[in-house]
Amino acid sequence: ExxxxxxxxxxxxxxxxxxxxxxxxxxxxxxxxxxxxxxGMELHLIHYSYGVNSTEKGxxxxxxxxxxxxxxxxxxxxxxxxxxxxxxxLCASSDGRRSSYNEQFxxxxxxxxxx
Amino acid sequence: QKEVExxxxxxxxxxxxxxxxxxxxxxxxxxYFMWYxxxxxxxxxxxxxxxxxxxxxxxxxxxxxxxxxxxxxxxIRDSQPSDSATYLCAMGTNAGKSTFGDxxxxxxxx
Numbered sequence: 001e002x003x004x005x006x007x008x009x010x011x012x013x014x015x016x017x018x019x020x021x022x023x024x025x026x027x028x029x030x031x032x033x034x035x036x037x038x039x040g041m042e043l044h045l046i047h048y049s050y051g052v053n054s055t056e057k058g059x060x061x062x063x064x065x066x067x068x069x070x071x072x073x074x075x076x077x078x079x080x081x082x083x084x085x086x087x088x089x090l091c092a093s094s095d096g097r098r099s100s101y102n103e104q105f106x107x108x109x110x111x112x113x114x115x
Numbered sequence: 116q117k118e119v120e121x122x123x124x125x126x127x128x129x130x131x132x133x134x135x136x137x138x139x140x141x142x143x144x145x146x147y148f149m150w151y152x153x154x155x156x157x158x159x160x161x162x163x164x165x166x167x168x169x170x171x172x173x174x175x176x177x178x179x180x181x182x183x184x185x186x187x188x189x190x191i192r193d194s195q196p197s198d199s200a201t202y203l204c205a206m207g208t209n210a211g212k213s214t215f216g217d218x219x220x221x222x223x224x225x
Contacts, residue, residue: 031211042217043159043203090158094211099164102147102207106158 003027006091006107013081014115021076021110023091031101032074034058034066035090037109043090049074081114088112118142121204121216130225134191138204138216141185145214147207148180150189152200153218159203163189194223 004025013019025032034047035058045058049068063085064078074093078085091107121138128134136150147166151159163178165171165187171178177190187206191198201220207213 040201040220043215088156092158096211099147099166100207100209101211102149102205102213103161103164104149104159104205104213105161106151109156109158111156 004091004093004105004107006089006110008110009108010111010113012113012115015080015082017081019078019081019112021089021091021112023074023076023107024072025074025091025093025105025107026072027093027095027105028071029093029095029105030071031094031096032068033092033094033104034064034074034076035092036060036062037088037090039088047076081112083114086112086114116141119204119206119214119216122219123217124219125222126219127222127224128194130194130196130223132194132223134194134198134221134223136189136191136202136204136219136221138187138206139185140187140206140214142206142208142214143185144208144210145206146209147213148178148187149205149207149213150176150178151203151205151215153203154200162202191221194221196223196225199223 044060046062047066092104094101150162153159201218204216
């Protein structure tokens with residue numbers, strides 16, 4: 001079982017609030033990712049990081065921001081939540097020594113609802 | 116056209132059936148081929164990983180890669196109700212960029 005954790009698991013919040021979704025992994029992986037996934041739909045990569053102080057935008061434009069101050073921690077922040085941000089957010093990590101980062105290990109997800 | 120196309124499903128089979136899940140791709144740079152299983156309201160779980168062409172077996176699961184046809188498959192033997200989930204194929208390059216399929220939802224009926 002993958003050692004990657006996300007909190008909170010569920011969040012219901014009002015429009016305009018600032019939120020931070022937490023993601024931590026204890027596997028020592030250098031690369032981490034954030035995906036957005038609507039129910040029954042495909043995964044969309046929104047951010048990734050190759051290591052400390054490295055962050056990149058993914059394939060899907062997102063109003064969220066990320067930071068990577070510690071290897072094991074990769075939080076995602078929404079400065080002002082809107083109903084269009086309602087979705088499931090999945091964090092993942094991978095190790096460059098394994099299959100060139102292609103084996104990804106996912107957290108359980110945070111289901112966000114913005115009212 | 117998407118780089119990775121996955122049979123859309125949904126797929127419904129009786130318990131004990133052999134299930135075949137399939138993906139095609141267009142990018143010749145893909146060298147790594149993965150299958151993930153995702154239960155409802157959970158994160159994807161890595162099931163199997165294959166490098167380059169060939170077969171890989173793990174219990175009831177067999178992954179096949181045919182690079183000449185740009186086609187990969189996941190076979191599930193003796194399918195169980197607990198196999199009911201969405202299955203995602205994913206493919207990656209040596210540069211570490213992975214591309215996921217849209218997923219196929221499988222239901223195994225008792």
